[in-house]
Amino acid sequence: MRSRIPALLAAGGLALVTTACGGGADEAPSEKKDEQKQEAAAKPRDIFALLGSKTxxxxxxxxxxxxxxEDDELEGTFRPTFxxxxxxxxxxxxxxxxxxxxxxxVVAEEMGEFLTGVDPEALSTFTILKADDEVYLKNPHGIHGDADWVTVASKKDLEEMPDIDFQAFVVLTEVLAGAEDVADDGTEEIxxxxxxxxxxxxxxxxxxxVDDAEKSAALEEFFDEKIADKVDFEVWADADSVPHRITMKEGDDEMKLEFSDFGKVSFDLPADDEIGEMEA
Structure with a gap:
C-alpha cells in the first residue's frame, strides 16, 4: 500500500472512533441504493457490488x-496489529x-535513558475507547496519572494519539466494489x-x-501516496454482501482485515470513579 507508519497511525484525531460512533454526517442513501439493499444478491458479482453499502x-x-x-521514515519493516x-x-x-x-x-533505541523504569510496551500498545462523544485512553502503566482510564481532551493529545482512519475502511470497500478488475474465485468457509x-x-x-471530497481524503490518508502500479486484493463476502475477510498487497506491504462477531460484540464502559484527567 506504500503507507508509512506515521501516516496510518499518527494522524486524524481518532477518526476511527469518531466515524464509527456517528461523528460526522453521512449522505442520505438514494432510493436506488435502498432498493438494491432489499434485493437478494443472486449472482457473485451482485454480492460484490453491494459490499460497500453493507459495510x-x-x-x-x-x-x-x-x-x-515498509517504513522509510522509521527505516524498517513493521507489523502492527489492531x-x-x-x-x-x-x-x-x-x-x-x-x-x-x-x-x-525503535522506541527503546531512540529513547534510551529516558525509558529507565518504563516498559517499552507501555509506549507501543494502546487501548482507546470512544463513547458518549468522549475519548478515553486506558492507563495500565500509570504514565498518565493514577486512574485506570484517562480522558483525552486536548486537541494536541488527540493528534498525538495512535490512530488509523476507520472511515477509510468503509470507503475502501466501496472502492473495491467498483473496481473494474475483479472476478469471483470460488467459495470458501471463513x-x-x-x-x-x-x-x-x-x-x-x-x-x-471517487467524486466525494471526504471519501477521497480518507483514501488519500490511507494510501499515503498515489498507487504507482496496482494493489492486489482478495475479498471474502457472504450471500448478504457482508465482508468476512479482506487482504491487500502492494510490493512488500500487506494488510489483512478479518470481520467477525456480527451482532455479538458487548463490552462494559468504565465507571466514573475509574476515569481521571490525563496528567502527562
Whole structure:
C-alpha cells in the first residue's frame, strides 16, 4: 500500500472512533441504493457490488487487522496489529493497538535513558475507547496519572494519539466494489461462514473515480501516496454482501482485515470513579 507508519497511525484525531460512533454526517442513501439493499444478491458479482453499502450499515462487529509495512521514515519493516470492537448499545468503539516488536525496538533505541523504569510496551500498545462523544485512553502503566482510564481532551493529545482512519475502511470497500478488475474465485468457509471469494486489483484510476471530497481524503490518508502500479486484493463476502475477510498487497506491504462477531460484540464502559484527567 506504500503507507508509512506515521501516516496510518499518527494522524486524524481518532477518526476511527469518531466515524464509527456517528461523528460526522453521512449522505442520505438514494432510493436506488435502498432498493438494491432489499434485493437478494443472486449472482457473485451482485454480492460484490453491494459490499460497500453493507459495510457502511454494520453497527455491531469486530475487525482484526494485521499489517506488514515498509517504513522509510522509521527505516524498517513493521507489523502492527489492531482490534476494533464496535457496539451499538451503548454506541461505542473499543480499539486495541499493538505496534509490534520492531516498533518497540525503535522506541527503546531512540529513547534510551529516558525509558529507565518504563516498559517499552507501555509506549507501543494502546487501548482507546470512544463513547458518549468522549475519548478515553486506558492507563495500565500509570504514565498518565493514577486512574485506570484517562480522558483525552486536548486537541494536541488527540493528534498525538495512535490512530488509523476507520472511515477509510468503509470507503475502501466501496472502492473495491467498483473496481473494474475483479472476478469471483470460488467459495470458501471463513470462521464457519460460507463465503464467495473475489480477487482483483485496484489502480489509481479507481481511486480517482471517487467524486466525494471526504471519501477521497480518507483514501488519500490511507494510501499515503498515489498507487504507482496496482494493489492486489482478495475479498471474502457472504450471500448478504457482508465482508468476512479482506487482504491487500502492494510490493512488500500487506494488510489483512478479518470481520467477525456480527451482532455479538458487548463490552462494559468504565465507571466514573475509574476515569481521571490525563496528567502527562
Amino acid at each position: 457502511a450499515d454494520m453497527t455491531n462487529y469486530r475487525i482484526d487487522i494485521e499489517m506488514t509495512v 482490534t476494533y470492537q464496535v457496539q451499538d448499545d451503548p454506541k461505542s468503539v473499543l480499539a486495541e493497538i499493538d505496534m509490534g516488536d520492531e516498533y518497540r525496538d 470462521n464457519g461462514q460460507e463465503t464467495t471469494k473475489f480477487a482483483g486489483s485496484l489502480t489509481q484510476k479507481d481511486i480517482d473515480a
